[in-house]
Amino acid sequence: xxxxxxxxxxxxxxxxxxxxxxxxxxxxxxxxxxxxxxxxxxxxxxxxxxxxxxxxxxxxxxxxxxxxxxxxxxxxxxxxxxxxxxxxxxxxxxxxxxxxxxxxxxxxxxxxxxxxxxxxxxxxxxxxxxxxxxxxxxxxxxxxxxxxxxxxxxxxxxxxxxxxxxxxxxxxxxxxxxxxxxxxxxxxxxxxxxxxxxxxxxxxxxxxxxxxxxxxxxxxxxxxxxxxxxxxxxxxxxxxxxxxxxxxxxxxxxxxxxxxxxxxxxxxxxxxxxxxxxxxxxxxxxxxxxxxxxxxxxxxxxxxxxxxxxxxxxxxxxxxxxxxxxxxxxxxxxxxxxxxxxxxxxxxxxxxxxxxxxxxxxxxxxxxxxxxxxxxxxxxxxxxxxxxxxxxxxxxxxxxxxxxxxxxxxxxxxxxxxxxxxxxxxxxxxxxxxxxxxxxxxxxxxxxxxxxxxxxxxxxxxxxxxxxxxxxxxxxxxxxxxxxxxxxxxxxxxxxxxxxxxxxxxxxxxxxxxxxxxxxxxxxxxxxxx
Numbered sequence: 001x002x003x004x005x006x007x008x009x010x011x012x013x014x015x016x017x018x019x020x021x022x023x024x025x026x027x028x029x030x031x032x033x034x035x036x037x038x039x040x041x042x043x044x045x046x047x048x049x050x051x052x053x054x055x056x057x058x059x060x061x062x063x064x065x066x067x068x069x070x071x072x073x074x075x076x077x078x079x080x081x082x083x084x085x086x087x088x089x090x091x092x093x094x095x096x097x098x099x100x101x102x103x104x105x106x107x108x109x110x111x112x113x114x115x116x117x118x119x120x121x122x123x124x125x126x127x128x129x130x131x132x133x134x135x136x137x138x139x140x141x142x143x144x145x146x147x148x149x150x151x152x153x154x155x156x157x158x159x160x161x162x163x164x165x166x167x168x169x170x171x172x173x174x175x176x177x178x179x180x181x182x183x184x185x186x187x188x189x190x191x192x193x194x195x196x197x198x199x200x201x202x203x204x205x206x207x208x209x210x211x212x213x214x215x216x217x218x219x220x221x222x223x224x225x226x227x228x229x230x231x232x233x234x235x236x237x238x239x240x241x242x243x244x245x246x247x248x249x250x251x252x253x254x255x256x257x258x259x260x261x262x263x264x265x266x267x268x269x270x271x272x273x274x275x276x277x278x279x280x281x282x283x284x285x286x287x288x289x290x291x292x293x294x295x296x297x298x299x300x301x302x303x304x305x306x307x308x309x310x311x312x313x314x315x316x317x318x319x320x321x322x323x324x325x326x327x328x329x330x331x332x333x334x335x336x337x338x339x340x341x342x343x344x345x346x347x348x349x350x351x352x353x354x355x356x357x358x359x360x361x362x363x364x365x366x367x368x369x370x371x372x373x374x375x376x377x378x379x380x381x382x383x384x385x386x387x388x389x390x391x392x393x394x395x396x397x398x399x400x401x402x403x404x405x406x407x408x409x410x411x412x413x414x415x416x417x418x419x420x421x422x423x424x425x426x427x428x429x430x431x432x433x434x435x436x437x438x439x440x441x442x443x444x445x446x447x448x449x450x451x452x453x454x455x456x457x458x459x460x461x462x463x464x465x466x467x468x469x470x471x472x473x474x475x476x477x478x479x480x481x482x483x484x485x486x487x488x489x490x491x492x493x494x495x496x497x498x499x500x501x502x503x504x505x506x507x508x509x510x511x512x513x514x515x516x517x518x519x520x521x522x523x524x525x526x527x528x529x530x
Contacts, residue, residue, distance in 0.1 A: 004290060004521070008230055011302050011303075012306065014229050015305070015309030016310070018228055020281070020308075021224070021225070021282050021283075022239075024278060025224060025282065026239065026243040027243065028218060029240050029241065029244040031187075031217070031275075033243075033246075034247055034250075034251055034254075035187070036214075037248060037251055037377075039149075039156070040251075041252070042134065042135050042265060044134050044373070045136055046129070046133065046134055048128070048129040048130075049088060049126050049127060049128040050071055050075045052074070052127045053096055054095045055100075059096045070127070088122070089142070090119045090120065092119065092120075093118035122143060132260045132261065134261050135149070135261050151204070152203070156211040158208060158472070159207070159209060159210065159211020159214070159215070161472040162215075165465065166212065167465070168462045169462050171465075172288075172458070172459065175288060176284060176285045176288055177224065177279075177283065180216070180220040180224065180282075182216070183214070183215075183216030183217040183220065184275040185213075185272075185276060186212070187214050188269055190206045190207075190213060190269075191270070193206040215472075219465050222464075223452060224282070226452045227285040227460070238388055238446075238448075239388070241388060241445045241448065245381055245382075245384040245385055246381075251381075252374040252377040252378050253374070254267050284297070284301065287457045288457065289301070290521075335462075335463055338523055338526075340512075340529070343511075344454045344511065345463070348450075348451050348454075349467050350470075351443070351447050351508060352470040353473060354500045354501060354503075355440060355443050355444040356473075356478070357478050357481065357500065358440045358500060359440050359444050360475055360479070361493060361497055362415075362497070363380065363437070383438065386438060387438050388445060395449075399514075400446060400453070401514075404446045404447070404508045405509045406505065407439045407440070408439065408443045408508065409439075409501065410438075410439035411437075411443065412436075412502035412504075412505065413502070414435045415436045415497040418436065418491070418494055419491035419492075419494040419498070420491070433494075436497075448464075450508075451468070452464050453514040453519060454511065454520070456520045456522045457519065457522075481493060517529065
């Protein structure tokens with residue numbers, strides 16, 4: 001009986017059928033990037049808001065004040081008397097009733113200076129010029145509640161983490177395309193609920209679930225693409241990540257055109273429902289079908305692929321070799337039971353963690369420099385395109401391992417140099433730091449490809465999902481590591497980043513080269529890779 005790779009070569013390793021499936025699934029990268037980075041535009045801090053004095057709303061209505069007039073009567077005197085007070089997190093500890101004058105509401109307090117009037121902390125009585133422009137103004141995430149905005153992004157990352165485990169396991173057990181479609185449906189439904197959440201608790205619950213399903217769409221589409229193309233074409237996984245970058249560049253345009261956070265949330269969530277149409281055009285992974293002893297279905301799909309590619313399968317291809325490995329429910333122990341699987345798993349877990357930690361750390365350090373938020377965000381995404389182009393130019397010529405290791409080492413050295421460059425040369429610091437980001441972006445994109453190539457089909461989706469969950473852990477830790485260490489010494493985070501990156505570069509050189517080899521079908525195949 002022929003092997004799957006032999007049948008795939010005759011059916012076409014990257015023909016018209018695979019190109020169509022590839023292009024369709026690439027759109028998932030765009031919508032996932034929307035979800036990944038949306039907090040930047042869902043939660044910008046409002047420019048103009050203040051704490052309202054009790055009774056001010058009724059007095060404002062009786063006196064016919066505009067919001068500007070109310071602000072002038074309540075906040076302006078406070079600022080004049082106490083320059084350190086903005087009127088945003090504290091207010092005058094007074095109550096306005098029907099006896100207060102519309103023209104001079106503070107005259108009832110006699111000759112007392114406003115600076116001598118008692119102050120009270122504001123808890124839930126804020127007024128915003130644009131109340132629905134941001135989740136910050138929608139749910140009062142200001143002053144003492146400002147940490148809740150960070151919580152919303154941490155909850156999303158926790159959702160990604162949960163999705164890596166639960167949906168990665170489900171895709172290996174129940175099928176790639178089924179979990180992909182259910183995940184798309186889940187992202188869309190949860191996204192709509194998030195947009196109309198009546199309170200912040202509901203917002204957090206469904207943002208977490210959106211993270212779970214979002215990770216399911218991203219990881220599963222990546223695995224489907226790598227499993228239906230030949231070994232020489234698996235760099236298509238790098239191109240999928242270029243669509244992620246494209247989404248990063250599109251997102252500020254959406255935010256610029258849509259004035260409210262609910263509108264932005266709906267625009268980035270609703271396209272996921274269109275992916276449900278893939279039920280009729282994207283088949284189940286034939287590799288996965290073979291591991292579940294469904295050879296007839298796999299062969300039927302291969303005949304369909306050959307037909308669309310203008311090929312013809314030989315009549316003796318009536319059956320395809322099925323893995324002799326007994327399929328059981330995958331677990332972490334399956335990833336570390338044998339020596340080379342254990343080595344690969346531990347290195348990949350560290351590589352995912354390091355890539356995410358350094359990538360997000362460098363973005364936060366360089367990305368917020370003032371100026372136009374929309375333009376700055378667009379440019380920060382455009383910086384990532386050369387990384388993918390460099391990978392495409394090198395990965396099939398010199399292999400995976402060398403670019404993987406060198407990109408990490410370059411990122412580490414760049415971080416170290418940046419830390420010790422003088423402050424009076426900002427252009428040079430920015431240039432070298434950008435080189436570091438280019439290197440870590442390359443490493444981040446290569447780890448996707450190599451991770452999927454060094455796991456057997458029976459464990460591929462679960463293995464990639466579990467290892468990439470360390471990426472989400474790195475994303476949670478990154479802001480805390482950056483800001484706490486920077487408080488000690490501004491450049492200290494770069495020193496930590498450089499050590500992590502160089503160690504990662506050395507470790508990945510211990511992995512086998514996967515250029516041109518067939519995807520392993522069993523754990524035994526992995527152990528035989530030299």
